[in-house]
Amino acid sequence: xKSSFISIVPIITFSGLFLFMISNDxxxxxxxxxxxxxVSWEYEKVDKPExxxxxxxxEIDDQVxxxxxxxxxxxxxxxxxxxxxxxxxxxxxxxxxxxLRWKLKxxxxxxxxxxxxxxxxxxxxxxxTPDELVLHFNSDLQVRGIVKMIFKRIx
Amino acid sequence: xxxxxHDKRSISxxxxxxxxxxxxxxxxxxxxxxxxxxFTSNVTGHYAILAHELSKGNWYQAAIVLAWIFLFFxxxxxxxxxxxxxxGSRKYLGHALPLILEIICLLMVGTYLEYQxxxxxxxxxxxxxxxxxxxxxxxxxxxxxxxxxxxxxxxTGLTTDLGILFSLFTKKIHREDKELTNKAQLLLAILFSxxxxxxxxxxxxxxxxxxxxYIVSAVLGIILIYDYHAIRFPxxxxxxxxxxxxxxxxxxxxxxxxxxxxxxx
Numbered sequence: 001x002k003s004s005f006i007s008i009v010p011i012i013t014f015s016g017l018f019l020f021m022i023s024n025d026x027x028x029x030x031x032x033x034x035x036x037x038x039v040s041w042e043y044e045k046v047d048k049p050e051x052x053x054x055x056x057x058x059e060i061d062d063q064v065x066x067x068x069x070x071x072x073x074x075x076x077x078x079x080x081x082x083x084x085x086x087x088x089x090x091x092x093x094x095x096x097x098x099x100l101r102w103k104l105k106x107x108x109x110x111x112x113x114x115x116x117x118x119x120x121x122x123x124x125x126x127x128x129t130p131d132e133l134v135l136h137f138n139s140d141l142q143v144r145g146i147v148k149m150i151f152k153r154i155x
Numbered sequence: 156x157x158x159x160x161h162d163k164r165s166i167s168x169x170x171x172x173x174x175x176x177x178x179x180x181x182x183x184x185x186x187x188x189x190x191x192x193x194f195t196s197n198v199t200g201h202y203a204i205l206a207h208e209l210s211k212g213n214w215y216q217a218a219i220v221l222a223w224i225f226l227f228f229x230x231x232x233x234x235x236x237x238x239x240x241x242x243g244s245r246k247y248l249g250h251a252l253p254l255i256l257e258i259i260c261l262l263m264v265g266t267y268l269e270y271q272x273x274x275x276x277x278x279x280x281x282x283x284x285x286x287x288x289x290x291x292x293x294x295x296x297x298x299x300x301x302x303x304x305x306x307x308x309x310x311t312g313l314t315t316d317l318g319i320l321f322s323l324f325t326k327k328i329h330r331e332d333k334e335l336t337n338k339a340q341l342l343l344a345i346l347f348s349x350x351x352x353x354x355x356x357x358x359x360x361x362x363x364x365x366x367x368x369y370i371v372s373a374v375l376g377i378i379l380i381y382d383y384h385a386i387r388f389p390x391x392x393x394x395x396x397x398x399x400x401x402x403x404x405x406x407x408x409x410x411x412x413x414x415x416x417x418x419x420x
Contacts, residue, residue: 014225018218025214029276104276106192107204107216127211 028108031128036080036151073121075149088113111135123149157250157382160238160300166337169305173341174348175378176297177307179371180290181352183261184308186367187286189360190268191279195286197309198227219280226284230291235299251379253296258372258379260289265368293375304338307345317342 079091082102090098101114104125113121127134130153137147156172159165184196194200201224208217234253241249264282272278290308297305306312320339323329330336360367 010225010228014221018222018225021214021218021221025216025218027215027276103274105274105279107208107219107280108276109216110192128213 028125028128029104031130032082032102032104032111032133033084034082034153035155036082036133037154038075038078038080038149039152040148040150041076042148073115079154080151123147156378157254157300158247160246160250160302162302164301164304166341169301169341170344171381172297172301172378173305173307173345175374176293176305177345177348178352178355179374180293180308181349181354182356182367182371182374183286183290185353185356186360186371187283189357191283193223193279193283195283196290197311198224198287199309199311201227222280223284223287226288227291227294230288230293231295231298232291234292234295238296238299247382250296250300251382253292254375254379257289257292257296258375260285260292261368261372261375264289265365265372268365268368304341305345307349310346310349313342313345317346 075090077092079094081089081091083089086101086103088100088102089096090100099116103112103114104110105112109125111123111125113123115121121137123135123137125133126136126148132153133151135147135149135151156168156175159168180196184194187193187195201220205217205220205224208220233256237252238249241252264285267278267282272282294306294308297307317339320335320342323335324339356367359370363370
């Protein structure tokens, strides 16, 4: 009897912890829904490859840079509206200029945006709080920090 | 591969089992990274992520990662429960059931991805959980029946063991130790099988997509079929056993005759 009880202790502990944690937070999908305004964006070396801000970019060879930039879309001073139907509307100067599909991958830490022509952008969600969203450009090439965008919630 | 347990296992049994399961684990892990952006055959990284999410106060994501870790644990738990409770004549079945469950899990993932997947976060979380459970089943099975000699879903311990072994091989006395060289062979077989499985999955995924899961299931099926005659045709084994016993008695008789002749001479 005692040994059987010991075997189910981890299961009971896990269930309790899981229920406690899941009931104290919202899914990242729900947290993301709403309007977000880009307040800061950094595109390192996209326009000026010769400039060395961090010192590391010089170590990335041309081929790797080309590979990264081929998947890179420039978003500056936009307003992003994440809708519950998985559409993302992009506004610039209060005019809608693009519509994309959005989805979260991993544990909700990867944001994938799909354009109408099926091209995709992927970002690591570095921070997602009720007021702030910080995105980093996600590259398979294990290079981080090429793009950093900060959003503030406006609704 | 599955028939024998612990000390009754040969190095050949372990290499065959280790290679095939490591190949499938490599395939599963790479496929899950491509589809879900998440590892499914190892949990060390998930522990680090759990700690990171907890430190950031992301309770939801921490709960999900905790559930993933738990399911890997639970897969190991179920595997060993089956093995220790099915002894004697049901031993083979006890060893085969974890693999059968693993195949069912992977087929479910592949089929769901093919026909139902709408790419929501909840689906991703559930499918990753199922894959981690499957990998837990596999790791529990191989580790349990091989007395922890074969662990095929992650390579941290293996790389550590290889580092230690190769440092031992700097001395001649260890290079000539059959047990150590056998262990090195087994670890290298697992390592390369895992790598080849991962490379293969990465290469074929773009072409065949979710069919990868059916290939993994087929690889695991080979392990089941390899020892299938043990349960399907037990009579064959009995006849084989009787034949070997009679033969050994015959050999003993011949030996006795030779000894008698020598004595009389």
